[in-house]
Amino acid sequence: MLENAMQQAETSQVTSVKEVGASKVETLRSAVNVKAYVDFAAMSKEGDLAIIGWVFDPEDQVQGFAILTERRRGVLEKRSYRVTPLVSGINRVTIDRVSRLDVAQAMSGQVEDRAGKHGFVLVVPRCEENASLAMAMPSGKYVILPFVPLRHRADIEPVLQQYWLHSGPQFLAALRHSLGSDHPLTQVAATLSGSVTSSALPTRQFAACDHGFIVDDRTLILNGWIAIRPDQMEVLELIGGGETQEISSRIRRYARPDLLPRFPWSTEEPLGFVCVLRKDKKWPQELRLKIRDRNGQVETIFTSARELAWPELSAAIGGYHGLAGHVIKLLSELQSSQDPEVSRENIGRLQREEFYSRYPNTPFNIEDPVRLIGAIDRAFPLDEEGVLIFGWKLFPMREPQSISIRGEEGEAVGLDGRFSPLIRNDVAQIHRPRFSEVQELCGFVCLAPMPTRRGEARVLCFDYGELGEVWLKVPTDTTNKSSLDLVKEVLGLVPAPRASLFDVFDNGLGRAIAALSTSGTRSSPNVVERQFGEAPSQPSVSVIVPLFGRFDFIRHQLAHFVGDPDFCDVDLIYVVDDPSITYMVQDMAISYYQLFELPFRVVWYGVNLGFAGANNVGAKLARAETLLLLNSDVIPKHPGWLGELHRSLLGLPEAGAVGPLLLFSDDSIQHAGMRPREDPVLPGFLLNIHPGKGQAWNGDQEPVEQPLLTGACIMLRTRDYLEAGGLDEGYLIGDFEDSDLCLALRKEGKRLWLVPAAALWHLERQSQNASEIVGSRQLLTFYNGWRYVKKIRSGEIASPDEAGG
Amino acid sequence: MRVLILSHGHPNFSKGGGELAAYHLFNGINDTAANEAWFVGRAPQELLHLGTPISGVNPREFLISGNADIHNLTATIPLGKDSDFAVLLRSIRPDVIHFHHYFHLGLEMIYAAKRTCPTASIVLTLHEYIAICLNNGQMTKTDGRLCYRYSPRECHLCYPELTPEDFFLREQYIKSFFRIVDAFVSPSCFLKDRYVAWGISEDKISIIENGLPAGHRVPLQPLVANEKRTRFAYFGQINPFKGVDVILEAFVNLSLKERKQVTLDLFGSALNYQSAEFQAKISSLLDRLKGVARMHGPYEPEEMGRLMGEVDWVIMGSVWWENSPLVIQEAFKFGRPVICPDIGGMAEKVQPGVGGLNYRARDSISLSTVVSRIIDDAGIHSSICESLPSYTSVEDSTNTHIDLYQRLNSSSKSL
Known part of the structure; x- marks a missing residue:
């Protein structure tokens, strides 16, 4: 190898820098009959690199060393490498051969030892930070030798000491030659040269x-x-x-x-x-x-x-290098073979003590060039449901035999099949220069089914069999945020490809979010009610209007309701689902009751329950046998719509729910019934689409049966609503609850009707604080969509495809 | 018949055309034998008593608090059945409640009035276009262009911080109160047409011109040798909406020879409230018109006849549609022709040769041409003055209003 390098230097004093494609770069595993290893690498803060290593190359295949620097260009980030051949003497590079008896000894069983000079020392001044060392092969390809350079004297000294006896003198000489005597690396080596003696030479003992x-x-x-x-x-x-x-x-x-x-x-x-x-x-x-x-x-x-x-x-x-873990495994095997002496208690104690001794020094991330490069970024303890773990992992040389989660008692739960890959471009970009096989999908999310409370010690254990175990600490001390914030945080960590998103939810993420979202205060809140005016004694309809964010809709709706004779016996309930507006709503309620003298109730409970929860609170207080769920941003177009809907509900065949035609402010269709649709971009999910949205309404006034109706304005019997359990509060923020309720009604054989004779304006999304929601909104929709499909598949609610509309 | 007039201001403190028209009507009704009127004018809080939104000036005139902003138009005083406002209404027991405007007072006051006095007819006089347009009700775009129609999407382009739905909500809210109004009054056809296009039923709007106190034509100043009828004057506030800069630019555009034959007198206040940029523009134009244009400052309505008597023509420069400008009525009353833009309420009251001359709105060159024509055509002034339209007196306007009230009350009783 080094002969080749010398010849190269003689024939051409110029090292030719060239560029090769990613396909020209391989790992050592792909090289046949060549073994090589970097024993030691150090880098000064100026970027001067010094390496001790060896190459066992019986067929003289290796042509020379080179430094490879990754480059990316273009929109597709096409990768290539700049190759700088390393030739001794050029650019102050020093390559020196070293006798390595140890290598010769170990390899002599295979082939005859040639010159015995398998070792090398290499000094490359001013090397780029992300550069990697490679060997040029006859095929024109380059084989990368992975290494992680040490940077601090305290790390360098003890390691260098181990290699001093065979490579030390040449290493020191190479450093002096390339970097000079005053260089910090040279000085570290010079200090060692006096302290290590030959009495430590290894014996032939094997x-x-x-x-x-x-x-x-x-x-x-x-x-x-x-x-x-x-x-x-x-x-x-x-x-x-x-x-x-x-x-x-x-x-x-x-x-x-x-x-x-x-x-x-x-x-x-x-x-x-x-x-x-x-x-x-x-x-x-x-x-x-x-x-x-x-x-x-x-x-x-x-x-x-x-x-x-x-x-x-x-x-x-x-x-002792994981000895305890191996002993525990052997003992467990004996226990499972019914040996009465090896008790569960004894093994348990060993496991517990092994865990306690190892846990404090267990890192959150690791860079082991053979077994595992990876990290755990975030974890969410979910009590009985387990712990949701986000991180990334690369197995540079070896795949683990198994991955498990370990608890404080040393107990383990296997995690095979529970990892869902996520996209981590950042990780791929950083590590690809040294590990060319890194994929963008190296991130993961995993719901580990070991009950875990906040602050409990947990580790992920990657078991490489004879290569031992690698442990990563699971950070279970998550800050105590509100459940919705936690859900948003979780969803923010899920950059999964759209095509596999449903499977990611199905493989634990969905259950984890369900657990997180119910971990907050889901107990029934303390509801306070204030009646304005005299409540109608026998109301025909209870109208429930949740308020969140904007509350000026109260005056807009009342201004229209008050002129409508249908509202003279209506039980109108405004549900304040936003603690921050409770008192402003009451102020507005007072002045507008005084003005219009239309009786209504305001109820509040000091928390934000979401669309479903707010309606459920309202429905429990409803006095009429018929319910109308109404968004605050729905404004009637003409009087008489409420009676029209009510007559339709009572009169249409098997009517379980009726809904009006909802129009945008320009009178184009906002809702004329909903239909389910599978989206090719998001396989697995069922989306709700509004047929005709934005188009002019060309239908007549006759009621039309629909597969689904929107919850923005829907009328149904109070009894049916309560028997269905109300709107499902397991959906987050406001999605799919309405279609879920429709399918629950249809499961009972009831039918859904659009009543176009009742027309209202729906100023869609004016009732929501769009800016606050827009970020995580879509991700919440995915979760809600997954939950919806699961309920349909389990038969809990009807399938939207069957009949209807 | 007992009539309550509500106005967005009291002319003692705020001398806009709308307030004056409302106050003239109040006086006009009280001058009739068979009818009585009360006047409630909105006033700023510092003119009112503490602890009540209503302050009586005399047994028939009241000031009322209110700060309804142009966006929400929402009343700011209590309106419940025990409120001071309801007490006042119950004590007056009006047969007709006539709102001269809803701005400042608040739309909800219309509902409270109807609720408190269910048998009274509700009349609403429309002034500018505040229900239709957020830009001071002028129906001009925020970038200065004229606006031809209400459209929530286009309104959003003028006010990007508001959504089209915000404008739609505002519209629907206003209309929910306008539904209670029994009759609308518009002083011009143009304004009526804009409100009809916006959504008010055409047969609910009557056209009644605002009345002016009686007066007579003032003789022209005699001409001396070589003099022409080329003395022009502007009356009104000095602000960009009134286009005073357009008028001054037109005179700058004249040739030196022409300039020596004309004078331009500006009467009006409020220049000091305008932007520094506008003030600088006006003062620079005045500098270039030394010897031609003179800025006189504020005047009182009582001076109008004497001031108009010293000039030959009244000029308007308004860059928006206007409604029925009082200055046109005043000019007709005192016998002076009007030169005004060819748009909106101005074009309705003054057509080419009838009542005056028009020029292309916002176009100072077009106005220069009109002025040049007047310099060249010695006969034009007298020929226009011969057929000058008459003005509407308070008495005429009042009688037309009373006819309307009676029609409304008899139709509601016949139901």
Whole structure:
């Protein structure tokens, strides 16, 4: 490799910078018969990069190193890379070869060691922040070597120390050559050069036993490491108390990152081992393990096992590269195989203590170039329903065997199939330079079904088997916002592709929002009522008008109602669904009652219940047998409309509800009945459409049956309304409640009629504070739409497709 | 017959044409033998007593509080059955309640009046276009163009902060009260047509010109050698709506030779209330018309005959439609022809050669041409003066009103 680089430097002093497409860039996994690893990388704040690593390249494939810088351009953000070949001596770059006995030793089982110079040190002054290191391959492609540079002296020193014995002197020389003696990186290296001595050189030993524990006499736990590939191991015997036992099949291998410097080839081989062995009599303390590989090398290691009781175990095994987790797994397997000695209680204690010892240092985000790069951004504890988790994740080299949520008792609940992908362009943009396979859909939302209250400790556990577990902390200490604000916040975090939005709701998000929205005060509020004028003794219709935001509609409606003889026996109820306007509404009610002397009631309850809740409060107070739900921004066109609707409700066949023709202020149609429609852009959802909206009304005055009617002005029997449970308050803000009520009536065999002889103006959306709602409004609509479809599918309400209209 | 006249102002404190017309009618009715009238004029709070919205000036004249803004037109005083307003109505026991305008008073007062006096007829005199147009009721766009029709969408373009539905609501709210009105009075056909197009039934609007106190034609000043009938005067407020700048520009446009043959006298106040920009414009135009134009400042209505006696022509410059400008009636009363724009109520009262001459509204060049023609045509003044229309006296106007009241009361009794 380095010969090639030198030749290149001789033939051309100019390094040719070029640009290649994304398809030319691959990960190391795709390279055949080349192994490479960056052991150590450091970057100064000026951007000077220094690397220690190795390349095992028996077929001399690697042509040289290069720095790759990602570029994006165009609307489609087409990716390409600028390639700057690294040639020693050009632009103060230094590449030096280093003898790496450790690499040679580990790889010698495979092929003959050539020069033994597998290692390299590399210094690149003024390297770009997002640049990555790549090897040029004969195919013209580039293989990226992932690394995360260390930046602080406190981080750099201990790591560099591990590699000092083989690469240190050349590293220091390269730093001096490229960056000069005064450079901070050079100075760190220079300090180390005096302190590390050759007495720490690794021996040829290839196995060791780190711990032996005998718990309550009859359970033996052993752990250590064996630096042989599993397929190279022929015999593993446990010898003690005059017995010999073959245990190769009983050990569990696990990753020992601490051994990587000594056995650099082991990046993908777990060198550690642990076993839990049961015996129906007491284990001897003095034990040895005999290991023989296929080449006939034998290693015998001795251990003197410590005797302890179950409660002492977790303290003994905590903190050794996840040893406790592996022991717990093995013990759980024994428990499930009905071993009476390994009690649930003992395992529970271990799990709990393992959780407590690990939780405080568990991060919210992690950058592990092999297993997991990811973060948990936000979580919403939902009590019994579980916890809703938002985050993103990339698995750069390995996929986890399973993902679970863990609680304080160490209990775990698997989360397979519960992750819905979300779009995270920000994450993809940041990480693509180093991990070219990153997808935009790397975000996730997951409803983890482990009951979780605010502040309870939870972690997401990514189990990589022998590579151990990666834990991410779930932030359950959400601020105590109102339920609707929480729902809006949740919905703001859902950038899912429209085509899969319904599935995202179906896969837990919908249930989570339902749980969040009911977590607030849904108990029936304390309703206060004030009667203006004398209530009609036998009202024919109770008219319920919720008020939110704008309340000047009161005077507009009253000015029209007062001239209409139909209103002489009406039970008119204004429901204040907005605490901020309670007193202004009363002031207006007083002056306009004094003026018009038309009796009405004002009711208020100090909270905002939404359209459904406000109508439900009004309906409970209704005195008439017939209800009219009326939006405040509906103004009658002519007197007589109320009687027309009432006669129609009583007279039309099986009429369950009737609605008038609603017109915009320019007399075009706002509502002449509603129909359901599936939207190709939003598969799964059913939208309500208003046929003819904005068109001129050309129909005659005869009633027409409709599949659905709007709730802006709908008349029905009070009894039917209450039997249907009123408007469903599970919908948020105001969507689908009306069609839901219509379908509930239709489920009872009732029919819905449009009565065009009654015509009113509907100044749509004038009654809502549009600016406040517009942001999350559409997302709430998606939630409401999902809920609506679920109720139809479950048969709770009629299907809108069947008959009707 | 007992008639209560309500006005948006009292002429003692506010001398607009509407207030004056209402007050003349009040006096006119009381001058008849068979009828009695009461006058209630809206006044600013500082002229009223504390603790009651009503202050009696004398047994027949009252001031009333009220601050209905142009957008909502909503009454600001209590109107319930025990309110001071209801007490006043019950004590007067009117057969006719005649609202001269709804602005400042509030639309709800119409309902309260009908509710308190269910047998009384309700009459409403329409002045400018406040029900139709938020821009001071002038039916001009906020960018200055003339407006030809009410349309919530176009109104929204003038006032983007309000939605078309806001205008629609305002319209429907006003109409809900106008439904109670038994008869509308409009001093001009033009204004009637605009309100009919907006939605008031045509047969509910009677055209009755505002009356002026009796007066007679004032003789022209004798001419000396080479003099022409080329003395012009403007009467009214000095503000942009009245187009005083258009008039001055027309005189600037004249040739030097022409300018030496004309004079322009401006009578009126309120220049100091206008924008600095407008004040600067007027003063710069006056500078360029030294020796031609003179700014006299405020005048009293009583001076009108004497002031008109010293000039030959009355000029108007209004850039909006107007209704039935009092100054036209005054000019006819004192025997002076009027030069005015060719739009709205002005074009209705003055047609080319009948009562005066017209020019293209807002067009100072067109006005210059008219003035040049007057300089050149020595006979035009006398020929127009020969056929000058008569004015409507308070007595005539009052009698027409009383006829209307009687018609209304007999038709309601016959039901």
